[in-house]
Amino acid sequence: xxxxxxxxxxxxxxxxxxxxxxxxxxxxxxIGPWRLAWRxxxxxxxxxxxxxxxxxxxxxxxxxxVYADQVAHTTPERNxxxxxxxxxxxxxxxxxxxxxxxxxxxxxxxxxxADGNGRDVMVRLLYGARNSLFIGIFASILTTFLAVTFxxxxxxxxxxxxxxxxxxxxxxxxxPVLLLGVALGVSLATGGLHIGPLTIExxxxxxxxxxxGVVNVVYLARPVRGQILSLREREFVEAARAQGAGNxxxxxGELLPNLMSTVLVFFPILVANAVLLEAALSFxxxxxxxxxxxxxTMISDGLRFIVSSPTQTIAPGLMLVLTVLxxxxxxxxxxxxxxxxxxxxxxx
Amino acid sequence: MxxxxxxxxxxxxxxxxxxxxxxxxxxDDDDDSGGGGGGSSEATPSxxxxxxxxxxxxxxxxxxxxxxxxxxxxxxxxxQTNMPLLTYKLxxxxxxxxxxxxxAEALPEVSDDGTTxxxxxxxxxxxxxxxxxxxxxxxxxxxxxxxxESGGTSFYTGTIQGAEKYLEAGKAKGDISxxxxxxxxxxxxxxxxxxxxxxxxxxxxxxSGLVPGDTPFENMTxxxxxxxxxxxxxxxxxxxxFTMERNDQYPELPGLPPGKLDKITINQVTNDSRAITDVLQxxxxxxxxxxxxxxxxxxxxxxxxxxRPEVTNSTYYFFLNNRVKPFDDIRxxxxxxxxxxxxxxxxxxxxxLEPDCNFLxxxxxxxxxxxxxxxxxxxxxxxxxxxxxxxQEAGAAGKSVSVYGNDEExxxxxxxxxADVLEQIGLKPQLRIVNGDVYFQTIGNQNxxxxxxxxxWYQDYPHPYNFMFLIDGKSIQNTNNQNFGNVDxxxxxxxxxxxxxxxxxxxxxxxxxVDKRLVEQGYIVAYGHRILPFLLSxxxxxxxxxxxxVIQAVYPTFALKG
Numbered sequence: 001x002x003x004x005x006x007x008x009x010x011x012x013x014x015x016x017x018x019x020x021x022x023x024x025x026x027x028x029x030x031i032g033p034w035r036l037a038w039r040x041x042x043x044x045x046x047x048x049x050x051x052x053x054x055x056x057x058x059x060x061x062x063x064x065x066v067y068a069d070q071v072a073h074t075t076p077e078r079n080x081x082x083x084x085x086x087x088x089x090x091x092x093x094x095x096x097x098x099x100x101x102x103x104x105x106x107x108x109x110x111x112x113x114a115d116g117n118g119r120d121v122m123v124r125l126l127y128g129a130r131n132s133l134f135i136g137i138f139a140s141i142l143t144t145f146l147a148v149t150f151x152x153x154x155x156x157x158x159x160x161x162x163x164x165x166x167x168x169x170x171x172x173x174x175x176p177v178l179l180l181g182v183a184l185g186v187s188l189a190t191g192g193l194h195i196g197p198l199t200i201e202x203x204x205x206x207x208x209x210x211x212x213g214v215v216n217v218v219y220l221a222r223p224v225r226g227q228i229l230s231l232r233e234r235e236f237v238e239a240a241r242a243q244g245a246g247n248x249x250x251x252x253g254e255l256l257p258n259l260m261s262t263v264l265v266f267f268p269i270l271v272a273n274a275v276l277l278e279a280a281l282s283f284x285x286x287x288x289x290x291x292x293x294x295x296x297t298m299i300s301d302g303l304r305f306i307v308s309s310p311t312q313t314i315a316p317g318l319m320l321v322l323t324v325l326x327x328x329x330x331x332x333x334x335x336x337x338x339x340x341x342x343x344x345x346x347x348x
Numbered sequence: 349m350x351x352x353x354x355x356x357x358x359x360x361x362x363x364x365x366x367x368x369x370x371x372x373x374x375x376d377d378d379d380d381s382g383g384g385g386g387g388s389s390e391a392t393p394s395x396x397x398x399x400x401x402x403x404x405x406x407x408x409x410x411x412x413x414x415x416x417x418x419x420x421x422x423x424x425x426x427x428q429t430n431m432p433l434l435t436y437k438l439x440x441x442x443x444x445x446x447x448x449x450x451x452a453e454a455l456p457e458v459s460d461d462g463t464t465x466x467x468x469x470x471x472x473x474x475x476x477x478x479x480x481x482x483x484x485x486x487x488x489x490x491x492x493x494x495x496x497e498s499g500g501t502s503f504y505t506g507t508i509q510g511a512e513k514y515l516e517a518g519k520a521k522g523d524i525s526x527x528x529x530x531x532x533x534x535x536x537x538x539x540x541x542x543x544x545x546x547x548x549x550x551x552x553x554x555x556s557g558l559v560p561g562d563t564p565f566e567n568m569t570x571x572x573x574x575x576x577x578x579x580x581x582x583x584x585x586x587x588x589x590f591t592m593e594r595n596d597q598y599p600e601l602p603g604l605p606p607g608k609l610d611k612i613t614i615n616q617v618t619n620d621s622r623a624i625t626d627v628l629q630x631x632x633x634x635x636x637x638x639x640x641x642x643x644x645x646x647x648x649x650x651x652x653x654x655x656r657p658e659v660t661n662s663t664y665y666f667f668l669n670n671r672v673k674p675f676d677d678i679r680x681x682x683x684x685x686x687x688x689x690x691x692x693x694x695x696x697x698x699x700x701l702e703p704d705c706n707f708l709x710x711x712x713x714x715x716x717x718x719x720x721x722x723x724x725x726x727x728x729x730x731x732x733x734x735x736x737x738x739x740q741e742a743g744a745a746g747k748s749v750s751v752y753g754n755d756e757e758x759x760x761x762x763x764x765x766x767a768d769v770l771e772q773i774g775l776k777p778q779l780r781i782v783n784g785d786v787y788f789q790t791i792g793n794q795n796x797x798x799x800x801x802x803x804x805w806y807q808d809y810p811h812p813y814n815f816m817f818l819i820d821g822k823s824i825q826n827t828n829n830q831n832f833g834n835v836d837x838x839x840x841x842x843x844x845x846x847x848x849x850x851x852x853x854x855x856x857x858x859x860x861x862v863d864k865r866l867v868e869q870g871y872i873v874a875y876g877h878r879i880l881p882f883l884l885s886x887x888x889x890x891x892x893x894x895x896x897x898v899i900q901a902v903y904p905t906f907a908l909k910g
Contacts, residue, residue: 079768081692082729099641099698116641116696117761117768189781203779285755290779291764303621304641304757 033261033338040337047333054326057319061133064126071108072120076127077291081118085109094118100308112311115301124293125315131294133323135209135287136275142213143270144263147220152251152259154221155228166225173218178280184211185286203289208281212274219273220266227262231255261338268331272324279320295320395889395907401609404617404626406637406756407784408587413568414557414575415492418499418830419788420806420900421636423554425592425614428607428903429476430557430575433467433486433536434548436898437603438905444897445810447548448603451481451558451576452536456551462543465551469534474597476580479560483529486536488561490527495520495565499792499830500555502823507547509539520565545852549809578607578904587785589615592903608892608907618784620757624883633885634901638878640757644698647883655883657700658895661711661807663815664693664701666766666873667791667832672799674744674775675833681870682723683742684800687735687773688766690726690875696761701876703727707815707863709877711897713852714812714859722868726875735773745774752780752801754787763802770800792829803832804878809898812859813848819866820844835871 031039041047068075081095087107094114095101101114112121154165172180185208192202193210200206231237232255240254281287282296290297295316302312409422414430417423427435435450437443449455451473456465473481490508494501494515505511509526526539540547550556559573572581578598583591592612600606617623617632624643626632628650639647647655668675668684675681690703705721708714724731739745749770753763760781767777780798782790791798808814817823821836840862847858866872882895887908894905 077764077768077771079692079765081695081765082689095692095695097695097699098645099695100645117764118692186783201778285781290760290781291767301761303619304643306621307642308645 037261037334037337041333044333044336047330047336050326050329051333053322054330057129057323057326058133061126061129064123064130067126068120068123072111072123073109074120074123076119076124076293079117079119080114083118101305101312103309104311112315113309115298115309115312116304121298121312121315124298125295125319128293128295128298128316129319129323131205131288131292132275132278132296132320135205135212135278135294136271136323139209139212139216139274139278140267140270142209143216143220143274144267146214146217147224148256148259148263150217151221151224152228152255155225156232156247156251156255158229162225165221169218169221172215175215177215177277180215181211181277181281182284182286184215185281185284189286189289203292205288205292207289208278208287211281212277216270216274216277220263220270223262223266224259227259228255231258265331265335265338268327268334272327272331275320275323275327395608395892396910397608397907398610399908400611400613401633401888401906401908402631403612403614403634403636404623404632405589405614406616406618406620406623406635408589408616409569410785410788411567411569412572412581412584412590414554414559414573415489415496415500416498416567416569416828417554418828423808424636424899424901424903425579425581425590426554426557426575427577427899428579429572429577429581429592429595430554430559431577431604432552432554432556432558433469434552435604436552436896438605438894438896438902440894441897447552450552450601450604456538456548463540465538465540465547467536467538467551469536470599470601471534473576473599475558475560475574475576476595476597477560477574478597479574481558481576482531482561483534483536484531485558485561486529486556487524487527488563489556489558491520491522491524492559492563492565493555494524496567497825497827498555499788499825499828500553501825501828502817502820503550503553503555506822507540507544507550509541543849545848545850545855546809546811546813549811549814553808578605579612587616589613605904607904609903612903612906618756627883627885630885630887633888634906635883636901637756638700638880639883640698644700644881647881651883654886654890655881658880658882659711660878660880660900661709661810661897662805662878663707663709663874664762664804664876664878665707666875667798667801667803668870668872669797669799669833670836670871671794671834672749672797674742674747674749675799677742677744678870679738679742680744680775683735683738683744683773684770685723685867685870685873686731686738687769688873688875689730689769691729692765693762693875696765697758697876697878700879700881702879703876704874705867707819707866707872707874708812708859709807709815712807712810712812712815714856714863716857716860716863718864718867732772739774746776748776748778749799750780750797750801751777752782752787752791752796752798754782754784754802756784759784759787759802766800766802788830789828791832792825792827794826794829794834798832801832803872806878806900807898811852812856813844816844816859816862819871833871835866837865837869837871840865 083094085092087105092102095118101116102110103113110120115121150165154162188207189202193200193207237250237254240250278287279296282294283300287296288294298316299313306313405421407421409417410419411417411422414426417426431450433450433452434447437446437448451470452467453470456467458465469483475481490504494504494511505515510524514522514524529536557575559575563573570584570586577595579592580595581590582593594607594610598606620637620639621643623635624639624647627635668681670676694701694703703726705718705726751763751767753759767779770777790796791801805815805818818830819835821841824831824834843858843862847855884890884893889907889909892905892907894902896902
């Protein structure tokens with residue numbers, strides 16, 4: 001495995017010569033890099049398919065309130081433990097006297113069955129998708145913002161600024177991200193977050209969003225720093241300086257636009273990682289707080305009924321797999337589209 | 349050679365068999381406790397002596413200090429390591445509620461006016477570290493409970509002369525005027541502020557478990573103080589478990605046998621499914637938390653004769669904090685009572701909860717079934733419309749309320765249910781799930797201002813006041829408060845004072861009246877009493893293991909199969 005000296009991430013062995021030749025030909029054709037990337041992505045049908053799958057998952061999540069209201073006639077928090085349903089001519093106890101919830105009815109109500117509190121698993125699955133995807137996407141946006149900011153400052157100014165920021169990132173890097181997330185999650189789960197005028201209630205999904213957004217900064221900040229270290233030595237930066245451009249103009253006008261491709265390549269993978277981390281934290285009780293649903297809490301709650309009512313665990317697990325898989329494969333497609341020579345991995 | 353070997357083998361086999369028979373015979377022929385855990389009513393201390401066992405606890409004890417602990421996880425262990433002057437007969441049912449002397453020579457002599465108790469410490473007692481036990485250690489023991497603002501403080505400040513003043517003075521080494529002791533004669537004299545029918549039971553609480561006179565006035569969980577008991581705690585792994593070993597200094601006490609097992613290792617296992625599987629596979633020998641869901645079903649199917657349901661004197665309820673709006677309004681409290689579906693909660697507990705309207709459990713003297721229940725039949729559907737109407741009348745619609753529960757199995761689900769009920773009737777619940785190890789300390793701290801939440805109570809002793817102190821205005825504290833709802837009803841307080849002066853049989857009707865008023869005023873939302881499955885691994889002798897009505901699992905009666 002070769003190490004690219006200009007970046008902090010490891011690159012796999014170069015691609016086949018034929019692919020490289022094809023990429024060089026495309027570059028030489030004079031098409032802009034964005035159009036070129038889009039053309040390459042369009043040709044990658046696997047990546048596109050998984051991209052569409054992800055969009056479908058997002059659409060389904062957005063339609064959760066419609067499903068809950070129009071089809072299931074319930075809410076994700078509604079407990080109907082002692083209720084009896086009449087479905088398909090049969091009387092069904094939502095939760096039996098022995099505490100066992102009903103399995104899938106394959107009808108509008110309790111399509112995938114109920115959980116131990118008599119809540120509709122399908123409704124919670126869809127609302128869980130909303131929460132998990134919300135946290136995944138917004139946490140990644142926060143990660144990107146912080147990582148680009150600190151990575152750019154560190155890479156551009158170097159010296160003392162770089163030393164401070166890099167050491168801070170090293171400290172963050174040293175913590176196992178799950179332990180750090182659990183510690184922060186547990187401490188904020190009861191009292192919430194109160195910093196000056198900023199108040200976030202303990203059961204707000206902004207708490208896990210902020211935690212995941214912060215702990216994942218290192219994944220992107222170091223590659224960004226590496227890119228900036230390389231870009232700042234390029235001719236166009238020198239030219240801008242010669243024309244009298246200040247630091248801010250150079251950073252915003254020259255460097256950041258050149259970072260976009262890197263950010264775009266990393267973003268889907270960041271979202272996948274964030275979704276996984278959120279599920280792990282929620283499973284451990286340090287993420288999304290009850291009664292709000294999340295795939296992680298659903299898996300945790302469903303363990304009690306893994307034999308008698310396995311859909312409680314299998315359904316959110318499957319959704320998690322599909323979401324992360326679609327993001328990873330689409331992310332790889334985006335990476336290939338922008339630069340077939342580089343294979344990027346988020347590593348610790 | 350061959351012939352000689354066969355003869356030698358046969359001789360050795362006979363010798364080994366003889367040794368095995370001798371070992372299985374047991375050494376307790378002169379122990380006069382009878383009966384077993386499963387059949388007759390008294391503990392039968394048979395089963396093999398020796399060996400080690402591993403128990404699983406769902407959560408680490410709140411404290412491993414007899415002055416402080418107030419959860420079953422803690423007290424089950426501390427009953428065996430720090431015995432008080434009095435304790436209970438090791439028997440099931442009503443017989444198990446009989447007091448017998450433990451470290452005292454005999455039951456107390458009580459003066460004619462009922463305010464002076466005199467006991468004599470047994471001679472020659474030593475703590476597990478070899479230190480002699482002194483009569484004056486009793487006062488030090490009680491001082492620690494009060495000085496550390498333990499949850500048990502009000503048991504003593506409400507009964508013993510000078511205890512309230514000691515608390516107010518705030519000086520650890522001050523004096524409790526109502527307790528005098530003479531180390532030479534081993535006599536302990538306790539003067540009460542007024543006669544108290546429950547005081548003998550207070551003497552039998554684990555809070556009263558003797559500790560040496562130089563035990564510091566601080567939480568000793570990490571290094572539990574020595575005591576007199578069948579076991580001693582030899583290692584504490586905070587948050588993960590602890591180890592108990594047989595106490596070699598334990599004397600022969602009539603009716604209180606020494607431990608059979610040499611060593612008991614207790615591990616925290618938060619996942620009850622895993623704990624049940626471990627017990628079924630004999631990797632753990634006892635699990636202190638009743639299983640739920642598939643684990644309960646699996647255990648019922650696979651455990652055969654290794655489990656039985658034990659009806660407990662317990663109450664499961666939701667507290668409603670009278671000091672936090674909107675629960676200072678009777679209409680709001682009654683609304684919650686109307687809306688809670690006790691049938692639903694019984695199902696959440698997998699059929700191990702008997703729905704009821706009363707706060708006192710049916711096995712407790714003073715219990716009189718409240719019939720009809722003011723909020724409807726506990727086994728029928730709730731009246732949610734009435735609840736909503738009351739909320740509107742009180743102007744409480746949309747009010748935010750904090751709802752507390754802990755992260756243990758079932759508590760989380762029960763609390764989520766309560767939050768949903770409050771949402772349905774028009775309130776705005778903010779659910780807060782706290783780690784089980786610190787839950788009761790959190791809701792018992794006035795600064796938390798917990799508006800509503802999960803609570804339960806298992807009897808400390810077989811007297812109705814043991815439940816009523818949870819709603820007695822006198823017992824409200826700033827920290828380690830057990831009156832989570834801060835119930836302070838003058839009429840209830842007055843009735844309890846009067847009831848406490850009387851003999852239990854006379855006072856039963858008074859306690860029933862308190863129970864009724866408590867429910868009518870909606871101060872708490874009682875929803876049922878627990879039936880606990882008592883389960884052991886196949887390694888342990890199930891017939892001898894005792895589940896006591898007060899102490900619960902009695903570890904000295906746990907023994908490996910012979």
